[in-house]
Amino acid sequence: MIVDIREILAKAREGGYAVGAFNTINLETTRAIVEAAQELKSPVIIQVTEKTMEYAGGRMIFNIIKNDVEFYAPEIPVAIHLDHGGSFEIVQRAVEIGWPSVMYDGSRKEYVDNVEMTKKVVGFCHEKGVAVQGELGNVPYLSEHKMGAVDWDKYMTDPEQAKDFVERTGVDTLAVAIGNAHGFFVEREIPDFERLEKIRSLIDIPIILHGASDWEDGKAEQAIKMGVNCFNVDTDTRMAFVNSLSTTFKSDKDPGFDVRTILGDARKAVKESVKHKMRLFGSDGKA
Numbered sequence: 001m002i003v004d005i006r007e008i009l010a011k012a013r014e015g016g017y018a019v020g021a022f023n024t025i026n027l028e029t030t031r032a033i034v035e036a037a038q039e040l041k042s043p044v045i046i047q048v049t050e051k052t053m054e055y056a057g058g059r060m061i062f063n064i065i066k067n068d069v070e071f072y073a074p075e076i077p078v079a080i081h082l083d084h085g086g087s088f089e090i091v092q093r094a095v096e097i098g099w100p101s102v103m104y105d106g107s108r109k110e111y112v113d114n115v116e117m118t119k120k121v122v123g124f125c126h127e128k129g130v131a132v133q134g135e136l137g138n139v140p141y142l143s144e145h146k147m148g149a150v151d152w153d154k155y156m157t158d159p160e161q162a163k164d165f166v167e168r169t170g171v172d173t174l175a176v177a178i179g180n181a182h183g184f185f186v187e188r189e190i191p192d193f194e195r196l197e198k199i200r201s202l203i204d205i206p207i208i209l210h211g212a213s214d215w216e217d218g219k220a221e222q223a224i225k226m227g228v229n230c231f232n233v234d235t236d237t238r239m240a241f242v243n244s245l246s247t248t249f250k251s252d253k254d255p256g257f258d259v260r261t262i263l264g265d266a267r268k269a270v271k272e273s274v275k276h277k278m279r280l281f282g283s284d285g286k287a
Helices: 005-015 029-041 052-055 057-072 089-099 111-127 157-167 193-203 219-227 235-250 261-283
Strands: 021-022 044-049 079-086 102-104 131-136 171-174 207-209 228-233
Touching: 005 021, 005 079, 005 171, 005 228, 021 029, 021 079, 021 235, 021 261, 029 044, 029 057, 029 235, 029 261, 044 052, 044 057, 052 057, 052 079, 052 089, 052 131, 057 079, 057 089, 057 102, 079 111, 089 102, 102 111, 111 131, 111 235, 131 157, 157 193, 171 228, 193 207, 193 219, 219 228, 219 261, 228 235, 228 261, 235 261
Parallel strands: 021 044, 021 228, 044 079, 079 102, 102 131, 131 171, 171 207, 207 228
Antiparallel strands: none
16 A cells, blocks of 8 residues: 555654665566565555656556555555755656655755755745655765765764755755765775664654665664664666676576566566665564
């Protein structure tokens, strides 16, 4: 069933676990995420980027998710979310299509501009009952920065500024930066958990971490203890999908021409990746 993202994250805060927000780009990935949630009885957030809206068609991909959940997983709480909306116009478009939750990403703007535009987005969305995620701090992409030594203090979220940002904009959730990074950009060796703890003490809304595909070896568990309620995952599931296809076509066995079988194997690989993350975040059994 489609539920309000604020309800899912409020329960995660109360229960001391986190929920995965998994990006989808097509039917196969969507089915994999929903099936994983059903098998583990886990709440889940399924999200789409602006680029995916362009690739798949905004109405098409939204309704693929919505119909999948409503027809095949009515017992599982699922939130649908726009990830990294880069302008007021894309937020408007998503809301008009039916998205019940959006992210406005003004993190690359000057602070005052981020505040003003996020506040505008919140005003527009809250009138329509739509939840809004803001972002403060810079979670780098490999396409934006050269690999090498990074002055992480320039990128990470300032706790006092986070408090001011939440108070002035009225966002429902906040994505923060503590040394995490998107894609294959090399992250800070040790996340700034002290900074995270300070942010948690100053704001009383759910905290989101982007770039969490490779958060293993106790990092996710530590972040949850310090107040993270949601992890965004994209690269990990993409790699599972692509690696499955690569294995199929590199095999000595002729894969044949049944696209359903080939993509079905990729779907299974994504499902296992999603299930692993759900267990890691502690959301299994919480539906």
